[in-house]
Amino acid sequence: LVVPPIIWSGKSATTRLFLAKKKRNTKKAGNSASGGFAATVKKNKSTNVGGDYAMFPALEPDVKGTLVASPDDPNNDPPRELPNEIYQRLDQIYGFSQFNYENSPVAEEEEEETTMSFQDLISGNLEEEDEDEDDNDTHQILSQLPPFEQFHVLHVDPLVISVQDFFTSEECDAYVDMPNLPDKEMFQTGSMTVGKDAKSKAQRTSTTWFNHYKNVPALMAKASRLLGLEGIDQWEEPQTVRYRRSEKFTWHLDALGPQELTSSKGGQRIATVLVYHTDLEENEGGATIFRDLRDKNGDRLKVQPKKGSALIFFPSAGGIPNQPLDIRTLHCGESVAESSQHDKWISQLWLRATRNAYQPTAPDGNTHAAATEAIADYCKAAA
Numbered sequence: 001l002v003v004p005p006i007i008w009s010g011k012s013a014t015t016r017l018f019l020a021k022k023k024r025n026t027k028k029a030g031n032s033a034s035g036g037f038a039a040t041v042k043k044n045k046s047t048n049v050g051g052d053y054a055m056f057p058a059l060e061p062d063v064k065g066t067l068v069a070s071p072d073d074p075n076n077d078p079p080r081e082l083p084n085e086i087y088q089r090l091d092q093i094y095g096f097s098q099f100n101y102e103n104s105p106v107a108e109e110e111e112e113e114t115t116m117s118f119q120d121l122i123s124g125n126l127e128e129e130d131e132d133e134d135d136n137d138t139h140q141i142l143s144q145l146p147p148f149e150q151f152h153v154l155h156v157d158p159l160v161i162s163v164q165d166f167f168t169s170e171e172c173d174a175y176v177d178m179p180n181l182p183d184k185e186m187f188q189t190g191s192m193t194v195g196k197d198a199k200s201k202a203q204r205t206s207t208t209w210f211n212h213y214k215n216v217p218a219l220m221a222k223a224s225r226l227l228g229l230e231g232i233d234q235w236e237e238p239q240t241v242r243y244r245r246s247e248k249f250t251w252h253l254d255a256l257g258p259q260e261l262t263s264s265k266g267g268q269r270i271a272t273v274l275v276y277h278t279d280l281e282e283n284e285g286g287a288t289i290f291r292d293l294r295d296k297n298g299d300r301l302k303v304q305p306k307k308g309s310a311l312i313f314f315p316s317a318g319g320i321p322n323q324p325l326d327i328r329t330l331h332c333g334e335s336v337a338e339s340s341q342h343d344k345w346i347s348q349l350w351l352r353a354t355r356n357a358y359q360p361t362a363p364d365g366n367t368h369a370a371a372t373e374a375i376a377d378y379c380k381a382a383a
């Protein structure tokens with residue numbers, strides 16, 4: 001799948017997106033190892049002026065005006081709870097009404113249901129639908145995990161949050177070791193040969209593995225618990241990515257482009273969850289950088305990899321009316337410095353908008369259902 005170049009019209013207040021002439025892809029389609037879409041690097045030198053920055057236009061002033069930096073000081077004590085405003089935003093804009101909920105609302109609902117309606121009684125409708133019961137089960141299982149406590153609101157609109165201690169140090173080490181384990185089947189993609197990156201050597205130079213859901217229960221359980229999901233069916237294949245020295249992933253949007261959206265079941269990507277498994281000092285590079293967002297000091301928002309911390313943002317449906325994607329979330333994985341003592345390792349997950357629709361394709365035989373037991377075991381042990 002090669003995504004055609006994207007052109008932004010600079011005229012309207014809400015930036016309009018349209019596609020340049022569609023290119024037919026003659027190469028075999030592969031799994032996309034990248035998030036969303038990015039402008040394809042052209043051979044033509046004139047388009048390369050400005051390097052990475054030239055691939056996407058600057059934000060228009062009206063859009064820039066919507067950017068709100070976080071009032072929180074990430075250097076001070078992190079808030080143990082998010083402010084109500086953030087929960088409301090998560091609910092209203094992104095639809096995560098049970099983000100990091102404290103108790104299991106499902107359990108409460110079940111208690112209430114001991115009173116039966118007259119309608120149900122005479123229609124014999126005494127059972128809940130199977131699907132709902134599955135959801136309740138998963139929801140209950142996930143709610144065994146305690147809510148997360150260490151939050152930093154890095155940016156308010158669009159919302160970017162980091163959660164410290166999302167993974168334990170041991171969990172991080174296990175995920176980094178996973179590709180070496182013979183019994184953990186993973187699908188490794190050559191970094192420059194698959195998907196939309198085929199034409200663009202510069203775009204992603206890291207190595208990606210696709211994991212079976214069942215092999216990464218900590219990631220599946222914690223990410224689902226954080227967002228308050230009722231099941232894991234909306235998650236794409238989990239990915240683990242390794243960046244060696246000088247490797248990077250240039251500017252892109254995680255949201256799906258119009259073509260990918262129509263060719264893939266599951267709808268738009270509505271959330272990105274990324275977990276850092278290694279520490280990198282600032283001089284070692286490897287940060288996740290949001291080109292158009294600013295931190296409270298007015299500097300470009302830059303998230304340095306911190307072992308065990310998670311980064312959550314919402315690549316679509318944020319803030320700009322009638323836009324299928326939130327262009328303000330344009331970001332990159334900064335190159336790891338030549339001098340870095342550490343590789344950068346991350347796991348990431350993308351959440352699709354539609355329930356029970358996404359069909360994983362890698363590794364072979366990967367299914368959401370196969371992970372149920374592993375997730376239940378994980379949550380029970382962590383309870």
Ligand SMILES: O=C(O)CCC(=O)C(=O)O
Nearest residue numbers: 034035249287288332333
């Ligand atoms: O490596 C990073 O920090 C970001 C990776 C990323 O944005 C992606 O793979 O979509």
Ligand SMILES: [Fe+2]
Nearest residue numbers: 035253254331
């Ligand atoms: Fe990304």
